[in-house]
Amino acid sequence: QKEVEQDPGPLSVPEGAIVSLNCTYSNSAFQYFMWYRQYSRKGPELLMYTYSSGNKEDGRFTAQVDKSSKYISLFIRDSQPSDSATYLCAMAIKAAGNKLTFGGGTRVLVKP
């Protein structure tokens, strides 16, 4: 079993819809949680990061962490075709040098 599980998709939504992405993890030692967006042949772009349970909002993005259930989510409101990309969740442990453990990525397609 992988430490971080993420549905590979593809997830197809109409423009303007809410995109809902999830990751589950097995290692309760994870302290830091991040979401990245990666376009083809580009480096990942940091969207959200947090270290506490609860919600964090930034513009169209909301990150949610539930440490008791070992579950994180990312919501994208008012989705645009330009949001079509692969979304990666990532987690880290400070004592492990902040090395990131990634989910496998979810491919999202926003249709105009």
Place this chain on the structure above:
Amino acid sequence: GAVVSQHPSWVICKSGTSVKIECRSLDFQATTMFWYRQFPKQSLMLMATSNEGSKATYEQGVEKDKFLINHASLTLSTLTVTSAHPEDSSFYICSADGTSGAGEQYFGPGTRLTVT
């Protein structure tokens, strides 16, 4: 803010030659930088962690004599692929530790290496 650049973005080299890739944090200082490689449709694979002024720490299975990493300053880390072979062809991406203390990493745009 928090921009990481890489140079070159794309390089072709002949088998047996060496290639150097630069990673720079443009608007912040990075004590720690990371190097990854990524194959098509796969997730990122961590190769090594480099800390400014000290030797890099390589992940299991990564040849440190083949992938030389130098982190000479708080804004620059380099990866040199020595005696490159076609199987080294890949997408190499660096990242830098953010400054918030929340474990975030900022990634460069990546370097596509093709060895002929």
